[in-house]
Amino acid sequence: MSETTKTGGLERFLVTFKQGEIIFFEHDTEDVAYMIKQGKIRLVKIINGVEKFVATVGDGDFFGEMAILANNPRSATAIAIEETQAYKISKTNFELLINANVTIATKILTLSAQRIQRQRRQLQILLLNDDETQVLDALLMLYEQLEITNKENVTINITPYELTTWAGVAMDKAKKILATYQENRRISVFPDRIIIQNIQELQRIVQARRKSVSDTDDSTT
Known part of the structure; x- marks a missing residue:
C-alpha cells in the first residue's frame, strides 16, 4: 500500500490498495474509516467456515465507519476488487468531516442503516x-x-x-x-x-x- 501526500483537503489522506489487497480483517480493532475516491471494495464475513458476501462498495462510498461510530471491531473483511484509491480518515478527522458536511453525514447514516437491514435479511436466509x-x-x-x-x-x-x-x-x-x-x-x-x-x-x-x-x-x- 502506498500513500499519496498531496496537499489540500482530503488528498493528504489518500492511500492506494492493489487488486486483491486486504484493507482490514473481520474483528480487527482500528479507529479509522475509508471513503473511496476510485475503485471497488468487497466486504465479506466468514460464517461457519463459509465466506459470506456482504457488499460491494465503490466510488464515493464509505466503509469501515462502524469502527468509529460504535467503537466496534471490524464486522467484515475488506478486500480490493481492483486497484483502489481511498481516503483513510481517523476518528478525529471523521468527526470534523461529518460535522462540516451534512450530505456526507446523511449518506453515512443511510449506508449504515442499509447494512444492518441487509445483515438481518441474510440471517433469515441462513x-x-x-x-x-x-x-x-x-x-x-x-x-x-x-x-x-x-x-x-x-x-x-x-x-x-x-x-x-x-x-x-x-x-x-x-x-x-x-x-x-x-x-x-x-x-x-x-x-x-x-x-x-x-x-x-x-x-x-x-x-x-x-x-x-x-x-x-x-x-x-
Whole structure:
C-alpha cells in the first residue's frame, strides 16, 4: 500500500490498495474509516467456515465507519476488487468531516442503516437450513435491494460465486441448483449476472418452503 501526500483537503489522506489487497480483517480493532475516491471494495464475513458476501462498495462510498461510530471491531473483511484509491480518515478527522458536511453525514447514516437491514435479511436466509431455498431467497433479497416494481426478466448484477456467498451454500451445490432452474427456464445464468424470468414464481416457491420448515419445527416441539 502506498500513500499519496498531496496537499489540500482530503488528498493528504489518500492511500492506494492493489487488486486483491486486504484493507482490514473481520474483528480487527482500528479507529479509522475509508471513503473511496476510485475503485471497488468487497466486504465479506466468514460464517461457519463459509465466506459470506456482504457488499460491494465503490466510488464515493464509505466503509469501515462502524469502527468509529460504535467503537466496534471490524464486522467484515475488506478486500480490493481492483486497484483502489481511498481516503483513510481517523476518528478525529471523521468527526470534523461529518460535522462540516451534512450530505456526507446523511449518506453515512443511510449506508449504515442499509447494512444492518441487509445483515438481518441474510440471517433469515441462513436460518432456512435448506440449500435450494437459501439460493432462491438470496436472489429474492438482491431483487428487493433493487427497489423496482418490475417482476419479469429481472437482471441481478451478481456473479454466481457472489450469490453463493450471500446464500451460505457451497459453490458446487449452488451450481447444480442454478443449473436446474436454468434448465427449467426460470432463470438465466451468465458470468456477471443472473436474470430471473418471474419473481413472483420464486416468491411462491420460497414462501411454500418457509411454511414447510415452520410446520416441521412445530411438529417436533
